[in-house]
Amino acid sequence: MARLLNPDPSSFFKGKRVLVTGHTGFTGAWMCQWLIHAGADVHGFALAPEEGQDLNLFTVSRLGERMASEIGDIRDETAIAACLARVKPEIVFHLAAQPLVRRSYVEPEMTYSTNVMGTMNVLRAAHAAGTKILVNITSDKAYLNREWVWGYRENDQLGGHDIYSSSKACADILATSFRLSYCGKEGDMRLATGRAGNVIGGGDWAEDRLIPDIARAYRAGNNVTIRRPNAVRPWQHVLEAVRGYFQLAIALSEGKTDIAAVNFGPDSENVVEVGRLAEAIQDTLGQDLIVIDPDSSTVHEANLLRLDITKARGELGWTPLMGFRQTVDLTTHFYKAIIERPGDAERLLQQDLDTYCGLLGSRPAT
Numbered sequence: 620m621a622r623l624l625n626p627d628p629s630s631f632f633k634g635k636r637v638l639v640t641g642h643t644g645f646t647g648a649w650m651c652q653w654l655i656h657a658g659a660d661v662h663g664f665a666l667a668p669e670e671g672q673d674l675n676l677f678t679v680s681r682l683g684e685r686m687a688s689e690i691g692d693i694r695d696e697t698a699i700a701a702c703l704a705r706v707k708p709e710i711v712f713h714l715a716a717q718p719l720v721r722r723s724y725v726e727p728e729m730t731y732s733t734n735v736m737g738t739m740n741v742l743r744a745a746h747a748a749g750t751k752i753l754v755n756i757t758s759d760k761a762y763l764n765r766e767w768v769w770g771y772r773e774n775d776q777l778g779g780h781d782i783y784s785s786s787k788a789c790a791d792i793l794a795t796s797f798r799l800s801y802c803g804k805e806g807d808m809r810l811a812t813g814r815a816g817n818v819i820g821g822g823d824w825a826e827d828r829l830i831p832d833i834a835r836a837y838r839a840g841n842n843v844t845i846r847r848p849n850a851v852r853p854w855q856h857v858l859e860a861v862r863g864y865f866q867l868a869i870a871l872s873e874g875k876t877d878i879a880a881v882n883f884g885p886d887s888e889n890v891v892e893v894g895r896l897a898e899a900i901q902d903t904l905g906q907d908l909i910v911i912d913p914d915s916s917t918v919h920e921a922n923l924l925r926l927d928i929t930k931a932r933g934e935l936g937w938t939p940l941m942g943f944r945q946t947v948d949l950t951t952h953f954y955k956a957i958i959e960r961p962g963d964a965e966r967l968l969q970q971d972l973d974t975y976c977g978l979l980g981s982r983p984a985t
Contacts, residue, residue: 628865628977631872633658634763638708640693640741641665641715642686643912645823646756650712650861651686652774652968661686662706664699665715674957676822680964693737700740703748711745711753713738716787720760720920721827723783734786735793735979742797746808752871754864755812759853759884759926760784762814770853770927773814781920788886795879802876809871815860816853816884817895817924819946821967823857827942829893833900834954844912848894851923853884856946858975866935878934884926885939891947896947903951920966940978949974967977 639646639653642663654661667690668675677683687706691698693715703711716734717723723730738755745753762771763778777792779785791812798810824831829845836843863883870878884890894911901908933939941949949971956967 623875625938625940625980626936627913628862628869629657631733631865631978632710634660636660636706636708637712638662638664638703638706639711639712639714640687640918643668643675643677644674644714644718645825646818646819646857646861647714647831648680648682648822649820649857649968650714650864651682653858653861653972655685655864656972658967663688664691664702664710666690666692674822674824674961676824676964676968679957679961689706691853693740694732694878696740696744697892700744702746703744703750707748708745709751711741711750712830712864712868713741713753713755713832715940716739717783717825718758718783720783723781723786724870729780730782731789731893732764734783735789738790739797740901742794742810746801750808752868753808753810754868755790755810756864757791757814757882758784759814759816759882759924760921761787761791763788764921764924766921766923767925768923770884770925771882772927773882773930791880796942798879809876811867811871811878812880813860813867814880814882814926815863816855818857818860820852820857820950821957821971822964829897830900833897833904833908834958837904837906837954838958841908842910843908844910845894845897846913847920847922848892848897848911848913849922850893850920851890851925852923853926854889854891854896854943854946855883855885855939856941856975858951858972859883859885859941863931863935863937866931866937870935875883875934881935882926882928883930883931883937884928886942889939889943890925891943899943899947900951903947904955930931940975982985
């Protein structure tokens with residue numbers, strides 16, 4: 620039978636005990652919503668939502684009332700080990716991280732202790748608890764950026780000019796070495812890493828990120844300064860990446876243990892300049908918000924970043940489903956709605972999830 624392209628992964632998770640680290644964050648909240656919808660027994664371990672984020676997606680969507688949520692720090696080896704030993708999840712998605720490039724310049728030690736040693740703590744705790752499948756999430760920033768016009772492939776060199784990027788490269792290498800060192804026998808934990816491009820979507824309020832900055836300006840009636848309008852990024856809706864992580868877990872469960880890492884990124888249509896995305900968001904919001912000031916950029920950031928997703932298509936049957944316009948529209952409409960009606964957050968999450976799942980096809984992969 621031919622493998623299906625872009626199948627709905629939901630049924631795989633029904634009844635399974637799944638733990639998500641970083642569940643109070645942006646991607647984690649979207650992932651938990653999907654897992655709850657799929658009928659999984661969902662557990663989370665993460666820091667509390669950041670202070671000052673009154674529209675934090677985890678909080679306003681009441682996810683904590685619909686799953687088992689534990690507040691803790693993955694740098695605390697004892698706490699994460701106790702959590703994994705108690706929950707005994709079949710599947711772990713490790714999203715918890717210090718995810719911000721600019722913050723890594725200010726807090727380099729915290730960035731490394733979280734992204735590298737925190738990852739070690741999660742890997743060891745999951746292995747000791749008998750976890751069957753672990754998907755480690757890093758980033759497209761884990762690649763040593765050479766400003767190439769073509770996409771980075773999974774076997775390209777890892778590295779990083781800034782502290783954040785290098786920490787994610789280290790976490791990536793750590794996961795691979797852990798897999799080779801401890802996961803080689805029959806019945807051992809199956810481990811792989813997902814590397815996603817720039818994820819966007821409703822409900823991200825992180826500091827120094829393009830769309831959250833625009834959304835905050837829209838909410839406050841202010842302008843927002845764009846530092847690098849010509850920088851190119853592989854933008855994709857958060858649900859595209861989440862589905863990729865799900866498909867990777869399913870592949871591991873099917874015995875594809877030779878998959879060490881997989882890229883999840885958009886088609887070329889969504890690989891666009893920061894300025895173009897910002898203008899599209901601004902136009903959909905219907906307000907003039909953007910001020911271009913390249914001189915305001917004070918730290919190094921990559922100018923050109925693309926991902927090659929050939930492996931995801933061939934090995935997992937995963938391809939991106941949403942084009943640039945639909946990605947922008949879903950993202951912008953979510954922000955407008957949640958700013959006006961925070962109490963509708965759970966409904967908005969499920970509405971966008973339903974829209975996305977409606978795009979999933981059953982065509983044989985070619």
